[in-house]
Amino acid sequence: MNGAESLIQTLVNQGLEVCFTNPGTSEMHFVAALDEVQGMRCVLCLFEGVASGAAAGYAAVAGKPASTLLHLGPGLGNALANVHNASKGKLPMVNIVGDHATYHLQYDAPLTSDIEGIAGPVSDWVYTSQAPADIARDGAEAVRQAGLGQIATLVLPADVSWGDNPAGAAASVVPASPAAVPEDRLEQAARMLENGKRTAIMLGGRHISQAQGELASRLAQAAGARVMTETFPARVRRGAGSAVIERLPYLAELASAELEGTEQLLLLGAGEPVSFFAYPNVASVLSPADCEILALAGPGDDIDGALKVLAERLGAIGAPVLRELQLPAEPRGALDAGTVAQALAHHLPENAIVVDEGITSGLACFPATAHARAHDWLNLTGGAIGWGLPAAVGAAIAAPQRKVLCLEGDGSAMYTVQALWTMAREQLDVTVVIFNNGKYSVLEVEFARTGARGGKPGPKAASSLAIGTPDMDFQAMATGMGVSATTATSAESFCEQLAAAMATRGPHLIDARIPPLEPNWRTPPPAGTGEC
Structure with missing residues (x-):
């Protein structure tokens, strides 16, 4: 060969x-x-x-x-x-x-x-x-x-x-196992969890599973600690039946407030919490200056094993705190980010995979679906947009029996819109919801937060943040690449289209026409709750 x-x-x-x-x-x-x-x-x-x-x-x-x-x-x-x-x-x-x-x-x-x-x-x-x-x-x-x-x-x-390879193919190799967490680190973590100080356990990395969340919940209860995730773990199990875990907010000011008073921070798979960007007069490190931080386990370490050892040493035998199923009613009236989030929470099917690149318009979707049917949530880990549509392709190929729901901003969709063609060619079971607001809203928010030009853009700057002239017709684009598509302009029409997409296999796109976020040019916008 x-x-x-x-x-x-x-x-x-x-x-x-x-x-x-x-x-x-x-x-x-x-x-x-x-x-x-x-x-x-x-x-x-x-x-x-x-x-x-x-x-x-x-x-x-x-x-x-x-x-x-x-x-x-x-x-x-x-x-x-x-x-x-x-x-x-x-x-x-x-x-x-x-x-x-x-x-x-x-x-x-x-x-x-x-x-x-x-x-x-x-x-x-x-x-x-x-x-x-x-x-x-x-x-x-x-x-x-x-x-x-x-x-x-x-x-x-x-x-x-x-060229010819007379040796042929190589045989299979045994994949590497997660590295065991050293005993001295486990001992230090156990002492920290037993000393009565205000402690937070932060999970992160590739996959915060059902079992990992339950272990962390039991451990946190035994130690009187909080348990949370980093802002953007690659994948987290959530919804009904999953452990109650907070999520560190994205905005630096809100994240710092969330960690205020924390005396000890144990990191399992997560890095030290830092601001996504630098801002004038805003600290880069989000934890308190006097907070003791222990990097207990890295993403490649045996996080589950470490949690099990600590749970045994602290006698964490109580039941984990789990979320109950709470489905909101279908929304009615105007279509906006809030009513889209409510509709998603109502219609999300059991064991779905949500790929989240909704940017500002998607902020409401995460807390709204905390008590939805059990699902996995995939996050944009590196901040480079144009990830959502392709990631939905990969997720659907990895789990063809599960419904994939992709939450996508209109601006970020245009980076890799070609992914729609691959969805159609492979007949992937992906439903794409485009938050079509005609703006780079996240950049408007960041413009205000950086204080550039006093936080308020002039006409040229504002033009570079608006993508609504001409308006983009995602229904036409998707149809042109072989994906079934519809356009929603009201909460009722969105619910009807989403229900149909959830009940039908194959690729579908909903062009959700929503108003843009109107930023307050002096203060950062609310980011919803930190619920996971």
Whole structure:
């Protein structure tokens, strides 16, 4: 078999089943090998940022990596925003990046670039395979490096791909297990939980599961502590039957107020809480200056094991505090962010997956669905928009039996709107709700908070924050890419369309025409509750 065939067989041997592709000339032997090797699903994406975002969504739900296939340095460059998001979420990903044949690089052809240099800032491991006989070994190493939440980027020169590999594919390797938390850290955490000080337990990382939430709830009750999540964990189980957990607010001022008085902070999978951005006269570190912080377990550590040990040492045998099912009535009247949130809470089906890139208009949806039917919530971990639609693609491929609901801002949707075409081509069970308000509302909010120009934009600045001239017709765009679509202008029409979409399999988009957030140019807007 040639190098490409041995690479694909190696990936399949390691349990990789999906490749999100946007290939070019240098990758044609890899593309050809997809027909020769069984077990790899090829999903075409019309933009590299869709491929990487889909791989991130897949990893968040499947708990293992997919691969991407990208075309040289520029193709990798187009994918970087969502590779960045995956990296910040500690989600595993294997990027296969084609390159010119090794002997062709010396001629500096138009697409020649420093692929390793481009990949380095967002990859935990980068390597260029040197020979066809090495590629299977290198592919197995890429999967091993992706392991528990790393980005592995393997550069595949064209002649390595088409050359003969007499050694064939590499056998499967045992995936790495989460690292045990050291005993001294567990002892320190137990002492902190028993000393009577005001303590918060903060969860974060790749997946805050049902079991993890229940363990943390029991531990918090035994210790008299609070339990919360970081602002944007990659995936969290919530809704009816899940543990009652707060979420740290996004706005720095509100987050600082939420942590005020905290004397001890235990981090499990979460990083030290800091402001998303810097602002004049606002602290970057959100916890109190005298707060003792213990990084008990990182995202790659055995968080569940650490919680179990601490629960045993503190005698945390009480039942966890769980949310009850509380469904609001269907809203009536005007359609706005609040009535959309109420409708979502009413209609969200059992065990759905919510992909949240609703930005400002989606703020109300998180607290509104706290007592909805049980579901998983996926967050934008790295802040680079254009993640939501592709992540919904990946989530739906990882869990085809579950309904995926994508909450998407109109501005961020336009970064990777090509994902709609992939939803239609693959007939994915995704319902997209576009918050169509004709504004970059989050930037209006941030403009006010930074104090630029006294916090109030002039006409040129205001024009750069408005995207409603001309108005965007998402129903037409979706229909043009093969996705069934409707437009809602009232709460009643939105509820009717959402109910129909939840009851029907396949891709559907609802263009929800809502008014923009009207920011107060002097004070930050409310962000809803911190409920998780």
